[in-house]
Amino acid sequence: MWQRELVRAAVRGGGAGSPRAASVAAASQLRRVLESQLEDIRGSGTWKNERVIASRQGPHLRLAAGGDGLSSHPEVIRASVEALEKFGAGLSSVRFICGTQSIHKDLEEKIARFHQREDAILYASCFDANAGIFEALLTPEDAVLSDELNHASIIDGIRLCKANKYRYKHMDMEDLEAKLQDAQKHRLRLVATDGAFSMDGDIAPLREICQLAQKYDALVFIDECHATGFLGPNGRGTDELLGVMDKVTIINSTLGKALGGAAGGYTTGPKPLIDLLRQRSRPYLFSNSLPPAVVGCASKALHLLMESNAIAQSMAAKTQRFRSKMTAAGFTISGKDHPICPVMLGDARLAAVMAEDMLNRGIYVIGFSYPVVPKGKARIRVQISAVHSDEDIDRCVEAFTEVGRKHGALP
Numbered sequence: 074m075w076q077r078e079l080v081r082a083a084v085r086g087g088g089a090g091s092p093r094a095a096s097v098a099a100a101s102q103l104r105r106v107l108e109s110q111l112e113d114i115r116g117s118g119t120w121k122n123e124r125v126i127a128s129r130q131g132p133h134l135r136l137a138a139g140g141d142g143l144s145s146h147p148e149v150i151r152a153s154v155e156a157l158e159k160f161g162a163g164l165s166s167v168r169f170i171c172g173t174q175s176i177h178k179d180l181e182e183k184i185a186r187f188h189q190r191e192d193a194i195l196y197a198s199c200f201d202a203n204a205g206i207f208e209a210l211l212t213p214e215d216a217v218l219s220d221e222l223n224h225a226s227i228i229d230g231i232r233l234c235k236a237n238k239y240r241y242k243h244m245d246m247e248d249l250e251a252k253l254q255d256a257q258k259h260r261l262r263l264v265a266t267d268g269a270f271s272m273d274g275d276i277a278p279l280r281e282i283c284q285l286a287q288k289y290d291a292l293v294f295i296d297e298c299h300a301t302g303f304l305g306p307n308g309r310g311t312d313e314l315l316g317v318m319d320k321v322t323i324i325n326s327t328l329g330k331a332l333g334g335a336a337g338g339y340t341t342g343p344k345p346l347i348d349l350l351r352q353r354s355r356p357y358l359f360s361n362s363l364p365p366a367v368v369g370c371a372s373k374a375l376h377l378l379m380e381s382n383a384i385a386q387s388m389a390a391k392t393q394r395f396r397s398k399m400t401a402a403g404f405t406i407s408g409k410d411h412p413i414c415p416v417m418l419g420d421a422r423l424a425a426v427m428a429e430d431m432l433n434r435g436i437y438v439i440g441f442s443y444p445v446v447p448k449g450k451a452r453i454r455v456q457i458s459a460v461h462s463d464e465d466i467d468r469c470v471e472a473f474t475e476v477g478r479k480h481g482a483l484p
């Protein structure tokens with residue numbers, strides 16, 4: 074489409090040799106470069122298709138042409154519709170101009186209460202929360218120590234700040250300790266880690282991290298996108314699971330996964346930090362306020378989680394069922410205790426064909442390959458939901474076993 078526009082512009086603007094003709098040549102060259110890259114991706118077997126869902130998300134869904142718990146909960150949907158009707162579609166503004174409604178303040182208060190922290194601040198996404206925190210908090214006098222496998226948004230957020238940067242080996246406490254020793258010369262030290270790493274389903278050794286932080290006078294930051302709402306006895310997250318809620322200083326998380334699944338993110342922690350973020354954090358200051366329907370849905374999801382720990386408890390039991398049955402069947406499941414269960418296969422094509430065959434058997438799983446995971450570490454990532462029944466889980470294990478045998482992943 075854009076190329077046709079350029080051709081028309083070239084015709085209007087003069088013949089060969091004119092600047093417009095040159096831009097048509099550049100556009101054709103770009104197209105060739107892109108097509109060759111796309112061909113390489115197809116050839117390597119790592120092409121990713123988007124599967125179009127023609128129903129709500131849930132344990133059972135309908136695919137076009139061919140979930141997750143709270144996002145389809147009737148009370149969550151009703152709360153979202155009510156907020157839409159009462160507070161409108163959106164604020165057309167950032168928070169400090171005319172973008173703050175009572176529901177934003179209520180949700181921030183609820184988030185802080187849920188995590189047992191002093192205060193909270195909302196963002197349009199957790200990507201934004203991660204983009205906003207490091208630059209606002211840390212100066213060239215300070216240091217940040219980051220797990221090498223942290224989520225891309227933490228890496229980008231750290232890139233934006235001027236602190237001294239240390240990258241420690243994935244969950245390697247010896248390496249973290251060495252880097253903390255080196256970082257003693259700086260004013261503040263902040264250890265930053267995902268609470269749970271989504272690609273491998275592994276959980277950060279937060280107890281050990283907090284012990285080291287205490288020893289070397291450092292702060293601890295965790296990204297809880299893959300923990301909030303379901304890890305720990307009451308779904309508070311990794312810090313609750315590992316008994317260190319009072320030792321982690323700052324939590325960033327998303328409203329776009331377990332907390333209703335719509336969108337939005339937040340930081341929760343000490344009040345002066347949240348006050349500073351409201352003054353200095355760029356994605357907060359320069360991006361629109363969360364729409365009321367999204368706020369309503371997240372607020373109800375949090376309310377349901379605070380009312381009962383049934384969801385967190387059933388997630389843990391179902392995760393254990395799937396992981397143990399798959400391991401007994403002969404598969405290698407990466408990580409431990411996390412409802413994200415990566416079935417490790419190694420080869421990208423094998424992951425792609427097995428995922429396709431699982432879909433043919435009515436089970437929605439996705440093959441992950443490079444560049445989402447390292448080369449040679451392709452896998453099918455299974456996500457257990459609290460609304461899956463034991464029968465769903467058993468059927469999934471049986472299908473994996475059949476498909477694995479068919480494609481030689483199992484003897």
Ligand code: PLP
Binds near residue numbers: 200336
């Ligand atoms: N942090 C982690 C660990 C994530 O997995 C994600 C999203 O997948 C994000 C941050 C970004 O969250 P959001 O979708 O709210 O921007």
